[in-house]
Amino acid sequence: MKRRDFVASAAAAPLAASAANGKLAVMGGTPVRKASFPSWPVIGAVEEEKLLAVLRGKKWNRLNGNAVATFETDYARMMGARHVLATANGTSALYTSLNALGVGPGDEVLVPPYTFVATVNVVLLNYALPEFVDTDIESFQMDASKVAGRITSRTAAIMPVHMAGCAANMDVILQAANARKIPVLEDACQGHLGEWRGKKFGTIGAAGCYSFQASKNLNSGEGGAVVTNDTALYERAHSFHNNGRAFRTQGDGFSYHSGGANLRLTEFQGALLTAQMTRLQAQSDLRDANAKYLTSLLEKIPGIHPVRNYEGCTRSAWHLYMLRYDAQGFAGASRSKFLKALSAEGIGGSSGYSPLNKEPFLTNTFKSKGYRKLYPEKVLREWVERNACPQNDKLCEQGVWFSQSTLLGTRSDMEQIAEAIAKVQRQAGDLHKI
Ligand SMILES: *Cc1c(COP(=O)(O)O)cnc(C)c1O
Numbered sequence: 001m002k003r004r005d006f007v008a009s010a011a012a013a014p015l016a017a018s019a020a021n022g023k024l025a026v027m028g029g030t031p032v033r034k035a036s037f038p039s040w041p042v043i044g045a046v047e048e049e050k051l052l053a054v055l056r057g058k059k060w061n062r063l064n065g066n067a068v069a070t071f072e073t074d075y076a077r078m079m080g081a082r083h084v085l086a087t088a089n090g091t092s093a094l095y096t097s098l099n100a101l102g103v104g105p106g107d108e109v110l111v112p113p114y115t116f117v118a119t120v121n122v123v124l125l126n127y128a129l130p131e132f133v134d135t136d137i138e139s140f141q142m143d144a145s146k147v148a149g150r151i152t153s154r155t156a157a158i159m160p161v162h163m164a165g166c167a168a169n170m171d172v173i174l175q176a177a178n179a180r181k182i183p184v185l186e187d188a189c190q191g192h193l194g195e196w197r198g199k200k201f202g203t204i205g206a207a208g209c210y211s212f213q214a215s216k217n218l219n220s221g222e223g224g225a226v227v228t229n230d231t232a233l234y235e236r237a238h239s240f241h242n243n244g245r246a247f248r249t250q251g252d253g254f255s256y257h258s259g260g261a262n263l264r265l266t267e268f269q270g271a272l273l274t275a276q277m278t279r280l281q282a283q284s285d286l287r288d289a290n291a292k293y294l295t296s297l298l299e300k301i302p303g304i305h306p307v308r309n310y311e312g313c314t315r316s317a318w319h320l321y322m323l324r325y326d327a328q329g330f331a332g333a334s335r336s337k338f339l340k341a342l343s344a345e346g347i348g349g350s351s352g353y354s355p356l357n358k359e360p361f362l363t364n365t366f367k368s369k370g371y372r373k374l375y376p377e378k379v380l381r382e383w384v385e386r387n388a389c390p391q392n393d394k395l396c397e398q399g400v401w402f403s404q405s406t407l408l409g410t411r412s413d414m415e416q417i418a419e420a421i422a423k424v425q426r427q428a429g430d431l432h433k434i
Pocket of ligand 1: 089090091092115116118119161187189190211212213222223224
């Protein structure tokens with residue numbers, strides 16, 4: 001070895017080793033990682049071309065252009081679904097779907113408590129009553145074994161969320177739903193390209209909804225889609241999202257099929273989605289490989305429990321990488337101290353959701369004049385008790401997330417995440433000093 005090479009490698013290797021074995025960065029030691037993770041979104045010439053084509057074509061609305069329609073056709077093909085309806089965002093896709101399913105005042109909808117608030121808000125927007133099914137903390141998903149026990153004569157829909165793009169247990173949920181002829185609406189807003197037994201999310205139940213909001217794995221700033229194989233449902237959804245105008249009415253048609261709203265996607269967003277879709281499969285493959293590798297590394301660390309996928313989850317979308325932090329493996333140190341120490345090592349994680357079923361805005365809504373007219377007094381009075389989700393409460397204290405763009409890094413990035421967590425674990429006693 002030439003002296004110059006020796007000096008260079010000797011300088012690099014011991015530095016990494018000392019960072020991993022030395023003092024915690026939060027205590028003034030050397031951080032395991034200084035580089036940033038890949039930024040999001042990823043763009044290039046194809047986005048510029050397609051956006052400029054819409055701009056210069058001067059047809060910026062789906063009723064006179066074809067960029068949204070092109071996206072819908074391509075997305076339907078990718079999903080293996082008969083119909084795709086693009087909407088303004090994921091919330092409006094869910095809102096539209098619940099309407100198309102006929103869910104309304106006096107109905108109950110089963111939802112998980114470990115989800116983004118939109119899952120529940122759309123139930124309230126339809127003046128229906130959300131009923132929470134507790135969480136399976138190993139998978140972070142709605143506990144499918146508890147679904148049948150939460151169905152009542154008022155249950156009008158079951159809304160599992162494919163949380164983080166990992167799958168809810170669709171076999172067990174569909175069995176409970178089919179036995180009572182209740183439609184299942186999949187909230188796949190985090191689930192792009194995710195699959196249950198080889199079928200894309202959203203094509204398993206009556207319909208599914210996607211979000212293309214900026215943080216999601218397919219991104220047009222804002223955007224959403226309803227996916228379904230049911231033609232009649234698709235036509236009702238189309239009409240609803242277009243102010244109730246009769247399906248296929250273009251431009252100046254003023255014939256109304258139902259009530260509705262304007263929840264249309266713009267042509268700019270349609271064009272951007274078509275461009276971003278050219279990258280989706282490769283990004284998804286990379287996230288999948290990195291997530292599996294990261295799990296193999298993290299499983300060895302005491303107190304760290306990576307998310308477990310059900311056997312039927314043939315593909316996870318990995319919108320988030322989730323794990324449970326058990327303080328017992330870390331000398332009893334709190335999750336917030338763990339996250340602070342990890343951040344100092346150069347690895348940013350989040351503590352995720354807090355219990356949605358305990359949000360005061362829900363019980364305040366149920367006290368409203370409208371809800372008191374719609375639901376029996378006993379149903380509202382016992383709501384809090386009935387909706388206790390002790391497993392979910394525990395999960396909300398233990399959850400740790402890494403973002404999807406973290407998973408667009410390299411294998412050595414995954415090794416550094418694991419190395420930093422292992423370093424904090426080995427010196428967990430010091431967390432009590434911060
Ligand atoms: C993002 C998200 C939504 C809402 O989508 P928007 O496009 O932000 O309206 C709904 N449900 C879940 C689970 C989500 O993650």
